Amino acid sequence: MSNLIINKIVKRYGDIEVVHGIDLDIAPKEFVVLVGPSGCGKSTTLRMIAGLEEISDGTISIDDRVVNRVAPKDRDVAMVFQNYALYPHLNVAENIAFGLRIRKEPKDHIEKAVKEVAETLGLTPYLDRRPANLSGGQRQRVAMGRAIVRRPKVFLFDEPLSNLDAKLRTQMRAEIKRLHNRLEATSVYVTHDQVEAMTLADRIVVMNGGVIEQIGTPMDLFMNPANTFVAGFIGSPPMNQIEGVIKKSSDGMHVDVNGNSFSVPKALDVEEGQPVVMGIRPEHIFLENEGDSFSVPIKLDLVETLGSEALLHAAVGDENIIIKTGTEGGDVGRLSGVEQIYVPTARVKVFDAKSGLAIPERAD
Numbered sequence: 001m002s003n004l005i006i007n008k009i010v011k012r013y014g015d016i017e018v019v020h021g022i023d024l025d026i027a028p029k030e031f032v033v034l035v036g037p038s039g040c041g042k043s044t045t046l047r048m049i050a051g052l053e054e055i056s057d058g059t060i061s062i063d064d065r066v067v068n069r070v071a072p073k074d075r076d077v078a079m080v081f082q083n084y085a086l087y088p089h090l091n092v093a094e095n096i097a098f099g100l101r102i103r104k105e106p107k108d109h110i111e112k113a114v115k116e117v118a119e120t121l122g123l124t125p126y127l128d129r130r131p132a133n134l135s136g137g138q139r140q141r142v143a144m145g146r147a148i149v150r151r152p153k154v155f156l157f158d159e160p161l162s163n164l165d166a167k168l169r170t171q172m173r174a175e176i177k178r179l180h181n182r183l184e185a186t187s188v189y190v191t192h193d194q195v196e197a198m199t200l201a202d203r204i205v206v207m208n209g210g211v212i213e214q215i216g217t218p219m220d221l222f223m224n225p226a227n228t229f230v231a232g233f234i235g236s237p238p239m240n241q242i243e244g245v246i247k248k249s250s251d252g253m254h255v256d257v258n259g260n261s262f263s264v265p266k267a268l269d270v271e272e273g274q275p276v277v278m279g280i281r282p283e284h285i286f287l288e289n290e291g292d293s294f295s296v297p298i299k300l301d302l303v304e305t306l307g308s309e310a311l312l313h314a315a316v317g318d319e320n321i322i323i324k325t326g327t328e329g330g331d332v333g334r335l336s337g338v339e340q341i342y343v344p345t346a347r348v349k350v351f352d353a354k355s356g357l358a359i360p361e362r363a364d
């Protein structure tokens with residue numbers, strides 16, 4: 001099991017810098033997901049780890065050896081791509097065996113390894129088929145087989161599920177997770193899909209514009225986003241962000257939103273009159289008082305029924321808010337009469353309006 005240390009890596013294409021000095025320590029066996037919008041530098045970072053892109057500045061180490069100058073084939077990493085990159089004229093067994101053949105491993109060893117991997121991935125019945133005669137999901141499994149069979153120190157995945165339809169994507173996502181639980185190989189996985197990131201990762205790295213916005217476990221990011229970017233990227237629907245102004249009174253601190261008062265937890269490091277963005281997750285808003293909550297009147301605009309849950313689109317003053325609620329009992333008719341919401345004070349996050357950074361609690 002191998003560690004991977006990324007130290008202040010920079011990528012420049014000519015004069016244009018696209019990755020601005022990223023630091024990341026990945027522990028042995030860890031499954032780390034790089035997530036962020038298109039063009040934020042995820043693939044570039046992954047390709048620098050793989051050795052497919054030159055590193056402009058900084059270092060990458062695998063098992064405490066700096067690999068900046070080590071050729072891709074000597075880094076002992078295996079990469080799985082979105083487009084599978086299979087050899088069309090080779091059958092499944094030959095595709096999986098390809099890397100081992102190149103390394104001139106003994107024939108009986110190759111045969112045994114291919115057999116094992118095919119069994120693991122449910123590919124045994126298809127070993128004689130060519131990629132053209134496989135489904136998308138089967139092709140993706142072959143691509144994974146080719147990576148697994150080499151027993152690399154580090155697995156790298158670049159949007160491996162993006163070409164699959166939604167149902168298959170969910171299924172393959174679970175398979176990748178099971179595979180990781182079994183192989184326990186250090187993995188770096190790139191996706192723009194926050195659901196994939198949340199479900200697969202031990203730790204998520206949220207990237208934006210060539211920098212890291214936050215690193216944390218899925219629940220860290222969900223519960224305590226470091227800034228409004230992460231708050232707006234993680235979660236579905238994402239965290240509500242409501243603009244308001246800090247008001248202090250004898251009974252504590254509030255955010256005033258067009259005359260509606262939202263309590264905030266404990267003593268935050270803020271000034272009276274400071275413009276803030278308040279963050280409340282749609283699933284942290286309730287239609288009944290669950291205790292330690294405050295109520296806010298809303299104007300309901302739209303109810304979307306999703307089956308197991310419903311989304312209420314509403315306004316607080318002139319700010320829009322989305323509420324996620326269960327549909328137990330199946331009576332969604334009652335939802336169209338909602339005029340009031342309850343928000344647990346402890347769930348309210350406050351960000352500085354100017355910097356977008358989460359406001360910490362006062363130290364004293």
Ligand SMILES: Nc1ncnc2c1ncn2[C@@H]1O[C@H](COP(=O)(O)OP(=O)(O)O)[C@@H](O)[C@H]1O
Nearest residue numbers: 013016018036037038039040041042043044045
């Ligand atoms: N070969 C290249 N030459 C110039 N710019 C590039 C090249 N490859 C990628 N970029 C730029 O680098 C940025 C990051 O790209 P990329 O890492 O592919 O993003 P992501 O994988 O997060 O979608 C983008 O702005 C992209 O246009």
Ligand SMILES: [Mg+2]
Nearest residue numbers: 039042043044
């Ligand atoms: Mg990419």
